[in-house]
Amino acid sequence: MLVRQELSYYRTPLLRLSRLERAFFPRDESRVYAKYEGANPTGTHKDRAAVLHVQRALEGGFRVLTAGTCGNFGVSLAYYSRMVGARAVIFVPRRYTLERMSELRRYGAQLVLVDGSYEDAVSASVRAASENGWYDANPGSINSRVSFEAYSALAHEITWELGDPPDTVVLPVGNGTTLAGVHMGFSKLRGLGYVERVPRIIGVTTVHGNSVVDSFLGGMERAMPLRRVKETRYNEPLVSMISFDGDAALAALRESGGSALRVTDRAMVGYSRLLRELEGIDALPASASVLESLRFLGEGTHALVITSRWHLP
Ligand SMILES: Cc1ncc(COP(=O)(O)O)c(C=O)c1O
Incomplete structure (x- = not known):
């Protein structure tokens, strides 16, 4: 079809982060990968x-x-x-x-x-x-499922490259659309019998307020709107008073047996520097926030979704 020909699409790389592995898992066989979405034409997922x-x-x-x-x-x-x-x-x-x-x-x-x-x-x-x-094309709109479907391809690509789903997938969270879509992708693969299990999904966001993560950590049934958040230069893709796909993301965190983490701006910037110094990967601080999970993860195969390169002015 004409449209498909005009908008061809390609995979992003899954990069093994061997120096980070040695830094965070010196005593075990854990493997850590970055699904690098900064390689997309406009630099983000x-x-x-x-x-x-x-x-x-x-x-x-x-x-x-x-x-x-x-x-x-x-x-x-x-x-x-x-x-x-x-x-x-x-x-x-x-x-x-x-x-x-x-x-x-x-x-x-x-x-x-x-x-x-x-x-x-x-x-x-x-x-x-x-x-x-x-x-x-808005999140939470009548066409929300289109975004879920698009992001579900991340699950397929990661599984295809590794041969099996990883134990853990870590994503930054704003509206929750990407996280919900990736979980949907793994669930579909399991539903079709291609894989046996869905990875544990971990969402990482800002300490300054995110409806999905704050609701998850507060044990809420649904993603509750927040009264006050603080936007900063670094947390802006993650901070969210209303997460438009929050309920779907909350369900994905629960169903996968996952968890959620909150990160300061200072830590995000530090992780961005660390990724560049150790692995030569250019990541927006909000995207590099996923490295926070490495402090808590046990032994296993872990895929970190790096959603964006750093568009320096
Ligand atoms: C670079 C980047 N990472 C992560 C996110 C969060 O994605 P989502 O809103 O699907 O949770 C966004 C959202 O704008 C983003 O721009």
Whole structure:
């Protein structure tokens, strides 16, 4: 089909982190891998969701797509929309000084600045989609499952490379979409009889507030909205007052027997430096936060999903 030809896609590398293994597991046979999503064309895992949303939009006859964003997803959506001659209308919180704003412009996105938070930008985008008949690519929207499906490919690729699912998969958490999608991927593989078990899923986020992780650690049934969060330069992809796919992520953490961790900005930046120094891998601090798990993991095979390279200005 024409759309598929225009938007071909490739795998990202699964890299063995042997120096980190020696540093964190000096006495056992543990293996640690990075699924490096920084290798995607726009530098983040959001490309996976954007490709599939653009495909679905074109298949459904839409020529305009919209999403609210703090940066990464908007850049991906704009990049792939332009590739097929569609228009991306991206809603951005006005007060954010987005490091990736110039890329949004370069890829021809129509920007709408919104007074308020990321959550307000998503709500404004959802409203605009329904009023104007645009394709809604927002997390938590009617097309949420498209993102889950896109991220489920991470589970397939990791399993294909290792021959078996790892014992643990560690992901950074914002809305919970990526984590829920990866869990869905492993569950499907088990449902189809390709693998026997689903890995334990660990979610890592900021100490400054994330609805999924705070609800999980607080023993809540559902992902509860937080009253107050603190956005910083480093935690912005992870901090979340309302996690739009929070219930699905919470279920994934529980069903997989997983756990959740919170990391300071200082630690995230430290892990980013460590990844660069030991393994030569360029990772956004929020993405490098997954290294926190290495302090707690037992012996086994562990896959860390590094969601983004560091887009230095
Ligand atoms: C680089 C990066 N990592 C992780 C996340 C969190 O992903 P999710 O919102 O699917 O939980 C985001 C979300 O914006 C992101 O941009």
